[in-house]
Amino acid sequence: MVSITTTRSRDILGTSALRPDGIPKVKGSFEFSSDANDDSMAWGATLRSPYPSARIRSIDVSGALRIAGVHAVITAKDVPGKATYGLISQDQPVFASDVVRYMGEPVAAVAADHPETARRALSAIIVDYEVMKPLTDPEDAISGSHPPIHPDGNIFRHQRIIRGDQTIVGDVVVEDTYEIGMQDQAFLGLEAALARPLSGRGVELIVATQWLHEDRKQIADCLGLAEDDVFLTLGGVGGAFGAREDISLQVHCCLLALAIGRPVKMQYGREESFFGHVHRHPAKIWMRHHASKTGKILRIEARMVFDGGAYTSTSPAVLINGITHTQGPYTCDNATVDGYAVRTNNPPCGAMRGFGVVQACFAHESQMDKLAEACGLSPVEIRLRNAMKTGDPLITGQLVESVAPVARCITETDVSDQEISAI
The missing domain is CATH 3.30.365.10 (Aldehyde oxidase/xanthine dehydrogenase, molybdopterin binding domain)
Known part of the structure; x- marks a missing residue:
């Protein structure tokens, strides 16, 4: 972890202030959330709906679980706490269970030994959708x-x-x-997080966000944990512009880590980032x-x-x-x-x-x-x-x-x- 020195001096009018993170970024030593790793970590990935409006008839995860290197597949039924979250109204599901309401809505998540194995597992999950007419106007x-x-x-x-x-x-x-x-905000540092289960009860999460305490509250509610059992560390933020106010992969990453009892890393590509934030x-x-x-x-x-x-x-x-x-x-x-x-x-x-x-x-x-x-x-x-x-x-x-x-x-x-x- 890079050490950043700050100052309490306020006598800076008329001078150029040195950004505390400026030198590490120029040197390439600044750690963004995507740089967080653990030797024992698995990789997480999210299955998303291909339809903007559909009823979910069934979800079959058996094919994904048979793939070597896949450690867990989780859906809405595996959320131990509150099934929804949100900043003003808690109306957004952690995973869609009965209907999907936008193209890209999360339906399931997997944890595997390798990112490619996780992607193969997503392809093996069978979701039976009844496609409905979307409300777009x-x-x-x-x-x-x-x-x-x-x-x-x-x-x-x-x-x-x-x-x-x-x-x-x-x-x-x-x-x-x-x-x-x-x-779209199109920040350069795409969404990434590393979750570690803690001995006994609780979870630690390293993530880039704009709102650590609000994130912790929503995560704790969905995990069915006390806020004191959820420990968040702010990872290096590679841009936000508002898009990191809402949570994206935080709950999914923590759920997977708790499910398999080992660290899990999740990281979006550019396309998934478009689906994953507001x-x-x-x-x-x-x-x-x-x-x-x-x-x-x-x-x-x-x-x-x-x-x-x-x-x-x-x-x-x-x-x-x-x-x-x-x-x-x-x-x-x-x-x-x-x-x-x-x-x-x-x-x-x-x-x-x-x-x-x-x-x-x-x-x-x-x-x-x-x-x-x-x-x-x-x-x-x-x-x-x-x-x-x-x-x-x-x-x-x-x-x-x-x-x-x-x-x-x-x-x-x-x-x-x-x-x-x-x-």
């Missing part, structure tokens, strides 16, 4: 035209924001619908801006629909972030906003840089450009005329006491752009 989730795909229903959260006069119509009105696709929410956003002839925003109407995929993750919080940033860094006294975060058979979505604000930003900044054109102003001028300042209210009614210098940022960015264009 968020609007069908809202309208109720598709049956619920989960006992908790197809809507994670519906939230409205109503502020000021709802009857105002501007001299200038611009509107459009914006669609933002799913994005993504940025796709969103469909309609906005209508009402403004005076001089370009002053008078009222905003908006409807936002965030596709959260099969399980909750942080979708309700992402939605709230999105709708509360409808206006962007611009003043607006009147607003009507309707927001939905919905469940579909698409891949689960959760945290990614911006956490719902990026989707709203794409829409409101596009609207500002349209408004500038409609008012005969430059994109810079329309923003300066509406720039938020300290003491202005948000559409939620909150007064902004420490707003960024919006007008200055816009002006200086414009000057920089002009200087670059002149080169």
Whole structure:
């Protein structure tokens, strides 16, 4: 394990701070979670559903268990504690048992002497699926035209924001619908973990994560252990950007280690990483801006629909972030906003840089450009005329006491752009 020295000195203004992990990374001695090994370890692998929506009729693991070098095959029936987990709502199964709700959902896991043996074992597991029609359009989730795909229903959260006069119509009105696709964090250090069973009762896990204590709570619940019996060590994190807030292989790795009584390592490739973690929410956003002839925003109407995929993750919080940033860094006294975060058979979505604000930003900044054109102003001028300042209210009614210098940022960015264009 590489030793990293830190300092408590705070007298660093005006200097370049040395990253504690900078030198080990440059030297190639920094240990990422994928570098964790044990001489006695087995290798774990996960069987995933090839369908976005299907009923599981049966799972036959006998063929996998007959392969030499395979030590264990586990499914939902082997989870000793809580069968589901999640950050806000514990609605995501450790392993699908009766139905699968997205392509790539875990169905079983194996432990074997070699990664290739583990992959062969996965191929030998026979799952009898009854394929069903998937819910892929968020609007069908809202309208109720598709049956619920989960006992908790197809809507994670519906939230409205109503502020000021709802009857105002501007001299200038611009509107459009914006669609933002799913994005993946695509961090370079793929998911990896090493679990060691402890003598008596308990497990140790080395894993790269953004949320050690939340991970430990969820892992302990699923293992049927006290939190004090689950020991987590933060492995070197090779990027995260929100994707490591939710757990991925943590419970699977621990279950396998406890099942065979020896260390187990799991490591995703790039394709499995796409299946194994949450993504940025796709969103469909309609906005209508009402403004005076001089370009002053008078009222905003908006409807936002965030596709959260099969399980909750942080979708309700992402939605709230999105709708509360409808206006962007611009003043607006009147607003009507309707927001939905919905469940579909698409891949689960959760945290990614911006956490719902990026989707709203794409829409409101596009609207500002349209408004500038409609008012005969430059994109810079329309923003300066509406720039938020300290003491202005948000559409939620909150007064902004420490707003960024919006007008200055816009002006200086414009000057920089002009200087670059002149080169």
